[in-house]
Amino acid sequence: MIKNTNIKPSYDCIVLGGGPAGSTAAALVAEAGHSTLLVEREKVPRFHVGESLMPECYWTLDRLGVLDQMKSSDFVKKYSVQFVNGNGKESQPFFFEKHDPRECSQTWQVERADFDKLLFDNAAAKGADCRDQTRALDIEIEESGEHTVTLQTGDDEPVTVSTKVVIDGTGQSSLIANKLGIRQEIPELRKAAIWTYFKGAAREPGQHGGATVILHTETKEAWFWYIPLSNDITSVGLVGDAEFILKSRPTPGDAYCEELGNCPAVANRIKNAEMVDQFRVAKEFSYVTSQHAGPGWVLVGDAFGFLDPVYSTGVFFALKTGEMAADAVIEGFEKGDLSAAQLGKWTDEFKEGVNWLRKLVETYYSNEFSIGRFMKNYPQHQGNLTDLLIGRVFYPGAGNIFNDLDPELAAVKSTKM
Numbered sequence: 001m002i003k004n005t006n007i008k009p010s011y012d013c014i015v016l017g018g019g020p021a022g023s024t025a026a027a028l029v030a031e032a033g034h035s036t037l038l039v040e041r042e043k044v045p046r047f048h049v050g051e052s053l054m055p056e057c058y059w060t061l062d063r064l065g066v067l068d069q070m071k072s073s074d075f076v077k078k079y080s081v082q083f084v085n086g087n088g089k090e091s092q093p094f095f096f097e098k099h100d101p102r103e104c105s106q107t108w109q110v111e112r113a114d115f116d117k118l119l120f121d122n123a124a125a126k127g128a129d130c131r132d133q134t135r136a137l138d139i140e141i142e143e144s145g146e147h148t149v150t151l152q153t154g155d156d157e158p159v160t161v162s163t164k165v166v167i168d169g170t171g172q173s174s175l176i177a178n179k180l181g182i183r184q185e186i187p188e189l190r191k192a193a194i195w196t197y198f199k200g201a202a203r204e205p206g207q208h209g210g211a212t213v214i215l216h217t218e219t220k221e222a223w224f225w226y227i228p229l230s231n232d233i234t235s236v237g238l239v240g241d242a243e244f245i246l247k248s249r250p251t252p253g254d255a256y257c258e259e260l261g262n263c264p265a266v267a268n269r270i271k272n273a274e275m276v277d278q279f280r281v282a283k284e285f286s287y288v289t290s291q292h293a294g295p296g297w298v299l300v301g302d303a304f305g306f307l308d309p310v311y312s313t314g315v316f317f318a319l320k321t322g323e324m325a326a327d328a329v330i331e332g333f334e335k336g337d338l339s340a341a342q343l344g345k346w347t348d349e350f351k352e353g354v355n356w357l358r359k360l361v362e363t364y365y366s367n368e369f370s371i372g373r374f375m376k377n378y379p380q381h382q383g384n385l386t387d388l389l390i391g392r393v394f395y396p397g398a399g400n401i402f403n404d405l406d407p408e409l410a411a412v413k414s415t416k417m
Contacts, residue, residue: 007131007151007159011037013329014149014163015128016136018044020315021301022169023119024322025329027064029167030127032330037129037161039151044120044132045113049195049282051235052212052227052312053078055096056391058104060319066122074230075108075115079207081312081389083371084215088265091372093208099386109210109227110315136175139166147296165329165338166297169322174289174303182291189286189308189361192245194252195225195237196280198273203228212312217262220367224259224266225309236270239309242283253279293328293344300325304347307354308361316391317354324350353393359402360388369412378404 015026018040026038040046061067080093096105124130137158138150146162168176177183203209213226222240229235238245238256249255256279260267288305292298301318324346332342363371375382381401387393388401 007161010162011035013165013167015167015169016175017169017171018120018132019116019169019171019301019318020119021318021322023123024060024064024319025167025169025300025326026128027123027126028323028326029329034333038123039134039136040132041135045117048112048116050314051110051112051229053107053110054312054316054391055105055107057107057316057319060323064122066118069118070108075110076210076228076230078107078109078210080211082211082213084213084265086216086218086220093211094386094389096390099383109229111229139175139179141297143295164296167325168299168303169301171302176297176299177289177303182289184288184290186286186288190242191239191308192242193237193239193282194245194256194279195235196275197277198234198236198270199232199276201234201273202269214310215263215265217259219262222259224263226266226269252281292347294340296338298325298343307358310361310364311357311389313357321350349394353398356388356393356399363409366409369409374405374408
């Protein structure tokens with residue numbers, strides 16, 4: 001029996017997880033006229049890592065109608081990315097507008113609490129019934145007919161709600177994937193991250209001051225992200241193999257400080273800064289799911305899978321999966337077809353685009369290979385590489401760079417054997 005929550009006994013669609021993927025999906029499904037419940041287990045706004053957006057986020061943000069809010073926000077504008085190798089040599093900045101001079105080439109570095117709340121509130125404005133501090137205790141997936149979700153808001157009694165469709169955006173908790181046993185780790189990308197925040201860290205003047213900078217340590221066993229946020233705060237994170245980062249030193253703080261000493265390019269940037277937060281830890285970044293949709297359910301965002309953070313793909317993939325899944329659900333309602341094939345019809349196209357970025361991640365971790373040297377030898381791929389860095393991967397030919405990169409990488413590896 002419903003008690004003290006005012007949650008209705010049934011909805012056309014229940015979206016689990018109020019992050020970018022869930023809020024995007026809920027906004028679009030509700031806007032199409034379907035009764036939609038969006039639930040988030042934590043109180044909104046809530047902290048989350050993953051502050052750097054890719055430029056291709058622009059198109060989903062535009063469709064959601066939130067671009068004006070983004071433009072008027074205090075979020076730091078991001079025009080470029082840069083890479084620093086283990087010797088401290090800095091690449092030329094990749095300025096996105098040189099590749100595409102349109103407005104869509106400028107993006108943002110966001111405080112996720114504020115950004116996610118913006119999207120959560122937008123879903124409510126589009127007609128979704130949005131509830132924070134509401135946990136999904138259980139999901140009963142029925143092969144045919146309606147599913148049931150058991151929810152609990154605060155200290156209220158649990159309630160059972162029926163729905164025709166469940167969109168799972170529960171992040172790395174991945175409720176459906178764990179329930180069905182369809183989550184699979186990527187062993188070669190079993191990484192961990194330790195990060196914190198600094199006030200007063202160095203920034204470049206002008207547009208490049210908002211850049212994401214990726215910096216290898218001298219030993220190339222780990223790397224740092226350097227992401228400038230508003231109010232003179234900078235997110236600085238260490239990423240490496242989980243075994244190396246978390247088990248070889250007494251504490252995460254010890255590992256962070258030791259690797260900081262192994263990366264003068266970062267140490268110099270924060271030498272006059274004040275650390276203003278605790279050390280935070282995330283483990284086992286990368287995984288996939290072997291099934292992405294079923295009758296009346298579909299996975300989005302990190303519940304679908306997660307790729308290493310080196311190219312800041314997280315929010316972009318969340319927005320894109322939320323949008324693509326919502327379109328499949330809306331079409332499914334129109335056709336009276338909520339089958340796995342219908343709700344997952346977008347996943348092959350999405351995975352093909354993700355594959356190109358996964359290959360670029362693997363190239364980054366091939367320490368014996370120089371992407372800078374490769375680009376000098378194959379300058380014709382400059383545009384293709386920039387496409388990958390901005391997230392423009394959903395078109396024929398998006399992976400053409402690997403026609404030359406794969407043989408070069410294989411040749412370098414063979415000389416090391």
